Amino acid sequence: MSSAELNGLYQQLILDHSRSPHGHGLLEVSTGSSHQLNPTCGDEITLGVRVEGDTLAGIGWDGNGCAISQASASLLSTLVEGMPVGDARALLEEFREAMRSRGTIELDEDRFGDAIALNGVSRYVARVKCAMLAWVALEDALGQSDVGHSDVGHSATAPSAS
Amino acid sequence: MPNSASPLLDEEVTALRRDFPILSTEVNGHPLVYLDSGATSQKPASVLDAERDYYELRNSAVHRGAHTLAAEATEDFENARATVAAFVGVDADEIVWTSNATEGINLIAYGLSNATTDPNAAALAIGPGDEIVVTELEHHANLIPWQQLAVRTGATLRFIPVDDDGALPLDALDQVITERARVVAFAHVSNVLGSEQDVARIVARAREVGALVVLDACQSVPHQPVDFRALDVDFAVFSGHKMLAPTGIGVLYGRRALLNALPPFLTGGSMITTVTMERAGFLPAPQRFEAGTQRVSQAIALAVACDYLSAVGMDRIAAHGRSLGQLLVEGLEQIPNVRVLGPAPGADRVGLASFDVAGIHAHDLGQFLDDRGIAVRVGHHCAQPLHRRLGLIASVRASTSLTTTTGEIDLFLAGVADAAAFFGVRP
Numbered sequence: 166m167s168s169a170e171l172n173g174l175y176q177q178l179i180l181d182h183s184r185s186p187h188g189h190g191l192l193e194v195s196t197g198s199s200h201q202l203n204p205t206c207g208d209e210i211t212l213g214v215r216v217e218g219d220t221l222a223g224i225g226w227d228g229n230g231c232a233i234s235q236a237s238a239s240l241l242s243t244l245v246e247g248m249p250v251g252d253a254r255a256l257l258e259e260f261r262e263a264m265r266s267r268g269t270i271e272l273d274e275d276r277f278g279d280a281i282a283l284n285g286v287s288r289y290v291a292r293v294k295c296a297m298l299a300w301v302a303l304e305d306a307l308g309q310s311d312v313g314h315s316d317v318g319h320s321a322t323a324p325s326a327s
Numbered sequence: 328m329p330n331s332a333s334p335l336l337d338e339e340v341t342a343l344r345r346d347f348p349i350l351s352t353e354v355n356g357h358p359l360v361y362l363d364s365g366a367t368s369q370k371p372a373s374v375l376d377a378e379r380d381y382y383e384l385r386n387s388a389v390h391r392g393a394h395t396l397a398a399e400a401t402e403d404f405e406n407a408r409a410t411v412a413a414f415v416g417v418d419a420d421e422i423v424w425t426s427n428a429t430e431g432i433n434l435i436a437y438g439l440s441n442a443t444t445d446p447n448a449a450a451l452a453i454g455p456g457d458e459i460v461v462t463e464l465e466h467h468a469n470l471i472p473w474q475q476l477a478v479r480t481g482a483t484l485r486f487i488p489v490d491d492d493g494a495l496p497l498d499a500l501d502q503v504i505t506e507r508a509r510v511v512a513f514a515h516v517s518n519v520l521g522s523e524q525d526v527a528r529i530v531a532r533a534r535e536v537g538a539l540v541v542l543d544a545c546q547s548v549p550h551q552p553v554d555f556r557a558l559d560v561d562f563a564v565f566s567g568h569k570m571l572a573p574t575g576i577g578v579l580y581g582r583r584a585l586l587n588a589l590p591p592f593l594t595g596g597s598m599i600t601t602v603t604m605e606r607a608g609f610l611p612a613p614q615r616f617e618a619g620t621q622r623v624s625q626a627i628a629l630a631v632a633c634d635y636l637s638a639v640g641m642d643r644i645a646a647h648g649r650s651l652g653q654l655l656v657e658g659l660e661q662i663p664n665v666r667v668l669g670p671a672p673g674a675d676r677v678g679l680a681s682f683d684v685a686g687i688h689a690h691d692l693g694q695f696l697d698d699r700g701i702a703v704r705v706g707h708h709c710a711q712p713l714h715r716r717l718g719l720i721a722s723v724r725a726s727t728s729l730t731t732t733t734g735e736i737d738l739f740l741a742g743v744a745d746a747a748a749f750f751g752v753r754p
Contacts, residue, residue: 166699166745167695167698167749168355168356168698170698171694171695171698174694175691175694175749175750180750180751184751205706206689206690206705206706206707206720206721207706207707207711207714207720207721208690208720229720230688230690231688231689231690231691232688232691232750233690233691289694292690292694295690
């Protein structure tokens with residue numbers, strides 16, 4: 166009874182990750198942390214990173230939101246943990262471009278692995294913010310790590326995800 | 328609200344639906360099931376035609392100019408004011424056009440803070456030691472303007488709390504509304520809970536302490552007979568777009584004497600008497616609050632919307648809504664893991680229901696329903712404090728109108744039930 170598009174949005178992998186998320190729980194020691202809020206629906210996430218040298222050595226998050234936002238945070242954590250920071254930033258830009266493409270750009274499985282399950286989101290313009298929430302938090306947290314902040318923890322509310 | 332009128336018959340609703348062009352559209356391959364009237368209503372062809380006719384036949388600037396079209400437009404504009412005034416039981420010069428209810432509340436709040444620096448309006452001045460009282464169930468539109476008024480004036484904002492069930496018990500009313508209260512502002516009908524507040528009781532207490540009463544009537548005026556004079560409130564606001572009219576038009580009602588004592592909010596053309604380079608005199612209400620070019624086509628269309636609602640009968644629309652409200656809660660209560668917010672089945676509620684489904688986020692449920700062409704509201708419905716009080720971040724709201732059929736309620740309930748299987752939530 167559900168459309169192919171809806172089944173594409175809520176693939177089993179998305180539902181599984183939303184119910185049993187990876188990376189859930191805040192890091193004890195972080196080099197950067199970001200709180201992101203989607204004010205239209207109240208979804209929020211706090212995501213921390215631990216950068217060691219050029220490596221994203223640790224990532225952890227806590228949040229509340231829809232299946233898309235929770236699964237996206239989970240898939241992101243699995244994808245980027247242990248990765249060179251520069252590679253994580255490159256994926257982040259590719260992800261943003263795909264999400265904003267209204268279904269015209271697909272994520273590359275070789276680069277995104279299971280996170281390609283989020284491909285269905287870009288057709289639903291109103292849900293792109295849900296998928297982006299954790300990625301925007303990662304971008305902000307990495308930025309803080311750059312400027313030498315350590316264990317920022319509860320930083321002020323950052324601009325809303327976009 | 329006790330009401331002896333009978334709900335609309337299915338064939339009557341079917342006939343009404345033919346007047347609403349959008350109701351014959353399809354969404355995602357399904358006939359549109361529009362259950363978001365609490366956010367904004369759909370429009371009948373007569374309202375749409377009224378706006379187009381105005382622009383095609385009489386468009387010109389009102390209250391200025393001596394040509395024929397200007398005179399006709401002014402007459403239509405003022406006739407619209409009289410129609411809307413009669414619709415809510417007050418006089419035409421007590422009706423101020425605004426963009427929407429939010430602007431109306433801001434107009435009152437800014438008028439009151441302007442009174443603090445206007446020697447001619449000292450009686451309305453608010454300052455440190457004074458209190459502004461709202462309730463915990465307010466829409467942000469009836470909360471934030473008062474928070475900001477408190478910030479600007481040094482007054483204190485207080486609120487009547489809701490209980491765990493979302494009810495607004497008034498036992499402690501005398502402790503919250505004290506001799507220090509200058510304004511008491513509250514929603515007639517909650518946009519989240521669907522409950523109607525005991526206006527008479529709150530007004531009686533406000534009168535005892537000499538506080539002004541501001542009624543947010545956004546969710547009552549479109550769906551039930553409302554008489555502001557009978558309710559004995561000082562100010563009231565509502566929005567046209569929630570009652571079959573276009574966006575961009577809202578209404579502020581104020582008692583004549585109060586409107587004429589309240590300093591203006593927006594100033595400029597059309598609201599003045601004599602202007603020099605140093606100062607200006609202001610017209611009496613309503614013009615003193617209508618600076619600049621007005622929303623003429625929208626006001627005329629709002630009057631047509633009022634006529635449409637009156638022709639159906641507000642008492643019957645109210646009975647229809649309350650009957651659908653019961654169908655909603657009774658059906659939702661049968662579905663595992665559903666928690667309905669607000670009045671329990673059998674208790675009075677208007678034609679809307681907000682609810683939470685354990686294990687399914689509101690956004691996901693809304694997406695699932697949308698896939699079947701069912702439009703509901705998801706999120707906090709501009710009432711974050713109320714949701715927080717009820718232990719939620721978001722909920723789903725189904726809200727009905729005079730064009731909602733019982734069949735649509737059945738489709739909606741089936742959708743909610745099916746969502747549990749889709750999202751793998753165990754009963």
